[in-house]
Amino acid sequence: MTQDHNTALAAGWRDGFPTAGHAVQRPRERAIFAPPHNRWAFSHLRELQPTRNVWRGNGPVAQLPRALRPELDSLPFARFGDGAPTDWLGALQAIHADGAVVLHRGRIVYERYFGALGELGQHMAMSVTKSVVGTVAAMLAADGALDEHARVTHYIPELAGSAFGSATVRQVMDMTTAIDYSEEYADPDAGVWKHARAGELLPRPAGYAGAEGYRQFLQTVQAAPGAIRHGDAFAYRTVNTDVLGWLVARAATQPVAEVLSALVWSRLGAEQDASFAVDWQGAEFAGGGLCCGLRDLARLGEAMRLGGFYNGAQIVPEAVVADIRRGADPARFALAGYTRLAGWSYRNMWWVAHDAHRTFTAQGIHGQALHIDPVAEMVVARFASHPLAADAHLPTSMPAFRALAAHLMGEGG
């Protein structure tokens, strides 16, 4: 698959788009997640979807000093699982990375682009979006605008008939709602894809009779069968973030994109506006629809690494960052059965490792990552378009980030 994928990129680009009539064309049947077309599509989502702007404000760009470390490309490490040897650049290629930026002590020590992405481009952040929305929601909660102890229906009466109606805002924020919904990416009938079809991120079949828009779909989600109740266990379900986005919009009486701009993006010294995929009802795809430049994503990671203080201002309250870093209850997380993430938790939509480096990380399907290592003073921002949605990038993600951290701390240099 790799070869086809890369061949697709090299061939037939004209007028800014894969040429009609050429063997490699625009995403077939508008299936933007399907390889090989996903590679172009993930770097050009706003050319395929309605979007809402996330304004960068009109302040100066926050400069990122450069201190490139060319040796990083050949930094060796062993893959998860099979233990096979690889290196940093080889791992990026293996996961079909579209770009990677590494900051060490705030300086760019690595920056590379691949595929259809460049330094001025934007890439779909997939579920890295969740951590951004979770942070914004936690900021509203810290500010008193969003009550984490309230029921979801306090803000969204429209969800009274769904399983979300009886959940608290906090249960949504930590994904401990008990809902009947599948996040099985390999199953085309999974709830996650029904949700995507409701928002027209995926094409609809002829005679489509499902929900119109993300928020109408949320109203149809029912309680999990059996004895499990809200709060019992972590279960990674994208729709929680879309409920959280709706909560953010209601609490702030602004669309999610505007809240994000006001609270974060306009204060970050971002180089570019970001962009949020919206459905035809105007709802952001809060679970995965943020598109942004890679260096701007790294700036956000740097702000989180520094306890929320960046570009001369306390952008995210220090208490919000501290709460994320403390994480949630690993016992509830363990019930989700992620054997490769033993001891982890999920707090305000961030993955928290509870490891010696106190790392916390945002992850998205097809290989997206924003990885923060406070002890190594390191931030890794990575975009990718792996042909497979889930997990295929894992063997070359965490071990690569750990090797990098050790190297930058001088243990592996």
Added chain:
Amino acid sequence: MTQDHNTALAAGWRDGFPTAGHAVQRPRERAIFAPPHNRWAFSHLRELQPTRNVWRGNGPVAQLPRALRPELDSLPFARFGDGAPTDWLGALQAIHADGAVVLHRGRIVYERYFGALGELGQHMAMSVTKSVVGTVAAMLAADGALDEHARVTHYIPELAGSAFGSATVRQVMDMTTAIDYSEEYADPDAGVWKHARAGELLPRPAGYAGAEGYRQFLQTVQAAPGAIRHGDAFAYRTVNTDVLGWLVARAATQPVAEVLSALVWSRLGAEQDASFAVDWQGAEFAGGGLCCGLRDLARLGEAMRLGGFYNGAQIVPEAVVADIRRGADPARFALAGYTRLAGWSYRNMWWVAHDAHRTFTAQGIHGQALHIDPVAEMVVARFASHPLAADAHLPTSMPAFRALAAHLMGEGG
């Protein structure tokens, strides 16, 4: 209609979009040009359509000093046609203006927003887009990258089977091609709307079997019946600009949006990125799909007023601006039968008045305008969402601009 239109605006806005379930909802059947929904839609096009970014670059914003003249609101003038008395603000309200900025000697003397537009918003420029694309094309021609004497097929072999194949680039630039195509906005089956449906700017009926994308539609356009030949007469046809956009993309080997950014938008000191509606094949709607902030449109007008020199640089070559100001042949223009525009011409997609003030202007349906009056040292940028597409704004456009010019020159103060 006015009352409904304004009532629509006041009512039912929640979560950033007209509320589902409320009497006033999102554009019905996705018909974004239909009132009253057009008012919201024209100020939020990228939330309804795929778009391509027009990057502002990373330079500082070109400051526009303010010297507001509050008396302009009540500036009286007589409407075209019936001669009825009105005033500047009344005329803006009558045409459903969404915003107006007036520059006099480079200073903002008037700035007001209405409807769903604000100073940070963007509005669809409609056919004002044509003048922007025409200017970019003329810049490429001046630079030698685009040969105005060449046949269209020299750059676009795909158009060999259409009427455009035998036209020259210059004939496309001045809209003197002889094609079988209707620009009758009141006729839902007119070519202009077929073109829009091909690009999915308008919704397609069930069982749609027309062209897929703007450029496929262009390939179907046939020669005008009868004896008329390319070059004989001016005929205002949107598809010419879409051919010109395709020519620009081919000559520059970049999408139109990127050419516009590189040659103009990134040098203008714009406040915002602009946005270009694209179809699912990635082609810009060059005839009408530019969306931008109102002050940025005024900056472009100011650059044109100043012979192309603005923000410390010769953005548009002086010879290109001079060529536009000289205009085309009014005799060929007269054949189009615009009785209210006697003596005018159309050059590089600008309307040229050949009047004492040497005014030249960009115009778009539903009331869009970028009006440049070199003698009065005045630029007017105006966005609107008049319920009717064509001409309804004319009685309050040119006479309003003339009254304003006279006033600012001290004749009417």
